[in-house]
Amino acid sequence: MDDWISISLPEQRLVIHQRNRPIQSWSVSTAAAGAGERNGSGGTPRGWHRVRAMIGATAPTGSVFVARRPTGEIHSATLAAAHPERDWILTRILWLCGDEPGLNRGGAVDSQRRFIYIHGTPDTEPMGVPRSHGCIRLHSADMIALFNACRPGMPVWIGAPD
Template identity: 60%
Template sequence: MPSDPVSTPVPGIEISLDTQTLTLFPDGASTPLSYPVSTALNGPGERQSSGCTPRGRHYVRAMVGGGVPLNSVFVARRPTGEVYSDALSRKFPERDWILSRILWLCGLESGKNRGPGVDSFRRFIYIHGTPDTEPMGVPRSHGCIRMRNKDVVDLYGRVSPGMPVTIR
């Protein structure tokens, strides 16, 4: 009797809220890559305006920022032409900095992370860069998944729209 085939991981991204890590499974043959992240200070949750990181199955709906310089500043998914610096941070202390690259997530589970009141896409949930002064490995975001700038640029170059993302 033949043995069961070994299952190969499906390409995709897994984000652990417990360990504050993002793991990329590039394809069935490559070794997974792990990056430290920072998810929501308010913890997990799917409700609109909660400031929480939504759980469940998602996919990368859009990718923004390919080719812009490291530490480029984005507002409403558009590069402002600014490059983050300490001086810029002092000038705009109220900004929630979105830097370098954006992977915009869309939920796949109706009533959980897709649809009225819980829609991850309409909540503008991203994987994005943040100032290097922000800690990784601890929840501090407003709902998004923050990464070091060099890490989000690396991740951006390894994924494509449609890639599955699971947040646990």
């Protein structure tokens, strides 16, 4: 495995590796509920995953997505104030699927069926602090840089650093 992504839950940090060397890292926000694989847990699932789908390659920065589809909206303070209940998914989406049956794949622990993403979030959201509903959030500029360095099927490790 030469190219892969690691996400440290304790450090709230995502690192992209190419040729087995870390090339870039970003502060992220994972689940407020901590780690958790079960459906309904609100936790960020651990273990090996892969990028199942890359969504939004040509979308403008700040594009709002609902159910993995652009709504045509661009996030702004006015839009956020009008919809304070929304969990904003912005700019790009990397949809993850688990690679470990019984841990993050299949049954009540299936990351793909839980719609676990790496996705953009408003720049007003703090990074380095667990606040999501299970996904991994990055600010839009960081999400675009990550998206451009990824490919479908790319391995993703989520957990504590080795």
